[in-house]
Amino acid sequence: MTLVSAAALLFLVLDPFGNLPFFAAALEPVEPSRHRRVIVRELLIALAVLVAFLLAGRHILAALGISEPALGVAGGTVLLLIAIKMVFPVSRTQPSEDLAGEPFVVPLAIPYVAGPSAMATVLLLSSREPERWREWLAALAIAWLAAGLIIAASSVFARVLGRRGMIAVERLMGMVLVAIAVQMLMDGIARFLQAI
Numbered sequence: 001m002t003l004v005s006a007a008a009l010l011f012l013v014l015d016p017f018g019n020l021p022f023f024a025a026a027l028e029p030v031e032p033s034r035h036r037r038v039i040v041r042e043l044l045i046a047l048a049v050l051v052a053f054l055l056a057g058r059h060i061l062a063a064l065g066i067s068e069p070a071l072g073v074a075g076g077t078v079l080l081l082i083a084i085k086m087v088f089p090v091s092r093t094q095p096s097e098d099l100a101g102e103p104f105v106v107p108l109a110i111p112y113v114a115g116p117s118a119m120a121t122v123l124l125l126s127s128r129e130p131e132r133w134r135e136w137l138a139a140l141a142i143a144w145l146a147a148g149l150i151i152a153a154s155s156v157f158a159r160v161l162g163r164r165g166m167i168a169v170e171r172l173m174g175m176v177l178v179a180i181a182v183q184m185l186m187d188g189i190a191r192f193l194q195a196i
Contacts, residue, residue, distance in 0.1 A: 001125070001129075003139050004139075006125060006136060006139035007138075007139040007140075007143045007146075009121060010118070010122070010143035012173050012177045013118045014113060014143055015082075015147075016146070016151050017157070017166055017169045018086055018170045019112050019151060020151065020166065021166075023151055024158075027103070029102075030102050030103075036152065038102060038103065038108075039108075039152055040148075040152070042104075042105070043113060043144070043148045045110075045114075046109040046110065046113035046114035046144070047114075049109065050114050050144070053119050053122045054125065054126050054136055054140060055133065057126035057127055058126055058127050060123070068127050069188045069192035070188070071127055071188070072184055072191060074188075075120035075121060075123070075184055076181045076182070076183075076186075077185065078117050078120050079181035080178065080181035082116075082181075083175075083177035083178040086170055087175060089167075122136070122140060124184070
């Protein structure tokens with residue numbers, strides 16, 4: 001996987017277009033003057049979590065005794081489930097632990113940005129080729145910056161694309177993510193069969 005393909009994969013997994021309506025709903029009770037500050041803070045928290053998973057991924061997997069093929073299959077499965085929901089959306093509501101006032105960490109940073117699929121993806125990248133951690137870190141930074149700019153400019157995108165346009169973009173991203181998830185599954189199964 002190249003730097004560009006890794007950044008593209010992470011961008012799709014971060015799903016900025018799919019997250020726009022949920023950021024808007026979570027920020028509704030917050031003063032409009034604080035929206036930008038809250039978005040930046042939550043994005044930075046999400047980035048810190050993903051960087052921690054990227055850098056400590058190998059050690060986490062070693063401590064848990066999880067093999068790289070198992071992580072590939074698990075990551076591919078999670079991505080496939082997320083991608084199917086993007087292509088065939090169901091109503092997604094706020095988490096049951098919804099808190100009054102300004103959101104902090106939950107639900108914006110985790111799980112909307114740094115969700116299970118993003119964590120699994122960075123773990124997979126770091127465990128498959130750990131010597132390329134600088135490239136994976138750069139890919140994560142590129143994907144995070146692109147997703148962050150889209151989320152920060154949510155009102156502009158909502159106005160330009162409209163509701164139908166946003167849905168179309170998310171479903172297109174979902175279709176691409178389905179193909180990537182299936183490839184990850186096949187790679188994980190192939191590596192497992194080779195190891196037998």
